[in-house]
Amino acid sequence: MLRPPARGRTAVPRALTLLVACVVALASVPSPASAKSDPRLTRAFYADSASSAAVAAKRDRRFSTLARTPQAYWATDHLPVSKVKKAVRSYAQRAVKKKRTPVVAVYAIPARDCGQHSAGSFDAPTYRRWVSRLAAGLKGTKAIAVLEPDALAMLGQCDAQGDRTGLLRYATAKLKRAGVWVYIDAGHSSWTAPAVMAERLRASGITSARGFSTNVANFRSTADEVAYGNEVVAQLTAQGVRGKKFVVETARNGAATAAGDFCNPVGARVGSKPRMVRQGNLDAYVWVKHPGESDGPCNGGPNAGSWWAAGALALLGR
Known part of the structure; x- marks a missing residue:
C-alpha cells in the first residue's frame, strides 16, 4: 500500500526532486520524428525510364548500362510556368513509387550560359513564378535539387543577369520550404577560387541549402573536386557558415x-x-x-542536349 508523502519541510523538496527526474527522463527519450532517419541518406537515386539513354536502349542494348544509371531530371525553360509543377511531380512520384530519391537539375535563371551553347531561360519575374510552381511539384517527395549549374561561376560575366544571387536566394528558400535538399552549384575546381565561391554561395542563400555541387557537366577528376569542395567548406566555415555538404558530378570524369x-x-x-x-x-x-x-556542336557533336549515339559509345569506351 502506497503511503502519502510525509508532512513537513522535507516533503516538498522530495516531490520536486521526483518531478525533475521525470522531466529529465522524458526529455532524454527521442521523439519519433527525431529518431527517424531521412530516407535520402540511404536510398539509391532514381533511374528514370523516360531518360534519353533509356529510350535509346530500347533500340540498342549497348546503352542499357546508361539507362540503368540514375541521372538528374532537368527542369529548364522547356517547361513553362503552367506545366512545370505537373512535370516534376510526375517524375518525382515515379521515384517515390520505386522508393528512390528523385534528383532534379534546376536550370532556367536569367542569362543562363551567357548566350553560349545552353542559352535560354526566363526573365526574373517569370523565374520566380516558375520556381514557386516547381517547388510545389516537389513538395513532400524528399527530392534533391542541383540549383542552376554554372550560375555562380559565371556571375558578372555577361549582361542581363540582374540580381542573380537574389534569385538564387529566392529559389533556395522556396525549395527548402518544400522539403527539398538544395545544392547550389559552385562550378568546378579550375574555375573560381574557394574564398570567392564561398562569398557567392553565402550571398545566394547557402545557409538555407543542404550545400553545394561541383563539376556539373564537366570533366575534372573526383580527387580534385573533393579537394575543392573541402576548401569551399573551409572558407564557408571561416565566413560563419557551418555544416554544409557537397556533391560531385562524376558522369563523365572517368x-x-x-x-x-x-x-x-x-x-x-x-x-x-x-x-x-x-x-x-x-x-x-x-x-x-x-x-x-x-554539349553542343563541337568535336563532332550535335546541338546541346541532343542524343548523340557515337558520343555515348565513346564515353563507354566502345
Whole structure:
C-alpha cells in the first residue's frame, strides 16, 4: 500500500526532486520524428525510364548500362510556368513509387550560359513564378535539387543577369520550404577560387541549402573536386557558415581529358556510379549531365542536349 508523502519541510523538496527526474527522463527519450532517419541518406537515386539513354536502349542494348544509371531530371525553360509543377511531380512520384530519391537539375535563371551553347531561360519575374510552381511539384517527395549549374561561376560575366544571387536566394528558400535538399552549384575546381565561391554561395542563400555541387557537366577528376569542395567548406566555415555538404558530378570524369576542353572532349569516359557517399563533407556522387547528350556542336557533336549515339559509345569506351 502506497503511503502519502510525509508532512513537513522535507516533503516538498522530495516531490520536486521526483518531478525533475521525470522531466529529465522524458526529455532524454527521442521523439519519433527525431529518431527517424531521412530516407535520402540511404536510398539509391532514381533511374528514370523516360531518360534519353533509356529510350535509346530500347533500340540498342549497348546503352542499357546508361539507362540503368540514375541521372538528374532537368527542369529548364522547356517547361513553362503552367506545366512545370505537373512535370516534376510526375517524375518525382515515379521515384517515390520505386522508393528512390528523385534528383532534379534546376536550370532556367536569367542569362543562363551567357548566350553560349545552353542559352535560354526566363526573365526574373517569370523565374520566380516558375520556381514557386516547381517547388510545389516537389513538395513532400524528399527530392534533391542541383540549383542552376554554372550560375555562380559565371556571375558578372555577361549582361542581363540582374540580381542573380537574389534569385538564387529566392529559389533556395522556396525549395527548402518544400522539403527539398538544395545544392547550389559552385562550378568546378579550375574555375573560381574557394574564398570567392564561398562569398557567392553565402550571398545566394547557402545557409538555407543542404550545400553545394561541383563539376556539373564537366570533366575534372573526383580527387580534385573533393579537394575543392573541402576548401569551399573551409572558407564557408571561416565566413560563419557551418555544416554544409557537397556533391560531385562524376558522369563523365572517368578519364583525363585535354585541359580546358569542356565541349564533348575526346577521350572522356563515364566516372563513378552515382550514390550517397557520406564521407566527411562529401554527401554524394551524382550524374547530372546525361552521358550521351551533346554539349553542343563541337568535336563532332550535335546541338546541346541532343542524343548523340557515337558520343555515348565513346564515353563507354566502345
